[in-house]
Amino acid sequence: MPGLSKRFESMIREIDIIIVNYNSTDYLLKCIDSIFENKEDLKLNLFVVDNYSKDRPERILETYPVIHYIAHGQNIGFSKAVNKALKICKAQWVFLINPDTIVRKYFFSTILSYLNDCPEVGILGPKILNPDLSVQGSARAFPNAFTALFGRTSILSKVFPGNRVTLKNIITLQQNHDEVLKVDWVSGGCMVVNQSAIRSVGLLDEQFFMYWEDADWCRRMREKNFEVIYFPKASIIHIGGQSSNSNFIRSRYEFHKSCYKLYFKYAPYNFFIKPVALFGLAVRFICVSFLNTRWFKIVFRRTR
Secondary structure, eight states, X not given: OTTTHHHHTTSOOEEEEEEEESSOHHHHHHHHHHHHHTOTTOEEEEEEEEOSOXXXXXXXXXXXTTSEEEEOSSOOOXXXXXXXXXXXXXXXXXXXXXXXXXXXXXXXXXXXHHHTTOXXXXXXXXXXXXXXXXXXXXEEOXXXXXXXXXXXXXXXXXXXXXXXXXXXXXXXXXXXXXXXXXXXXXXXXXXXXXXXXXXXXXXXXXXXXXXXXXXXXXXXXXXXXXXXXXXXXXXXXXXXXXXXXXXXXXXXXXXXXXXXXXXXXXXXXXXXXXXXXXXXXHHHHHHHHHSOOHHHHHHHTTOO
């Protein structure tokens, strides 16, 4: 990349990468290939945490014996799996990357060139692309009562994609895709986390088995005055939802359960609101799960 090499000489030279795998080993191998193909001169410490995959995850070690491989005898969830690796990470910046992603050229050097002078950044999220290179809604406003109806994966947002509520909720739909922005939260499909911020804020909240732990972490970062940055100058391709495809209904259940937990972690307690929210999420879960057409699956495969 023009003008980058000189700056790269004085840049961060070592990073940690955490990938949580659950029945996505074929995609994971391609992901790791892309990581090493685009690492430039960086020293990479790659941690793969496997949540009891059934697709021979040990194949990873046959191809990449240098990685740190952590295997669990059960699926302990995303947050716990990440935290296991975070506790032994040493580098200042930690990349959390989904296994069904492909790192693009200059991904690491472009991000680190920016972060080199940004100690105030707690979390950075790159531009996340679909396989057709369209932009995913990976930078968003904090969820509220309208998110269930007009959030990125809602039915109404697919039918009326240009409505004002959806545009307000999904930052990448309302802004120039090349502009670096301070945002409420970014997707855990790929994020870069500052270890200094982690020491202040804490690890991922393990009450979230999967989904919404990223929004919670970003909120806690902001409450401690760390910045959450959407950084579209570096991009990664995210195929989306591969580990959840094998059990679609279970995945949707966890999505809605975590949404409920997040809402009431921060919303002031109200005796009337809680059952209403629970009822609304339950109806949404039933609609998505039991009107389980191919179209619904495509909508939700792009959640992370």
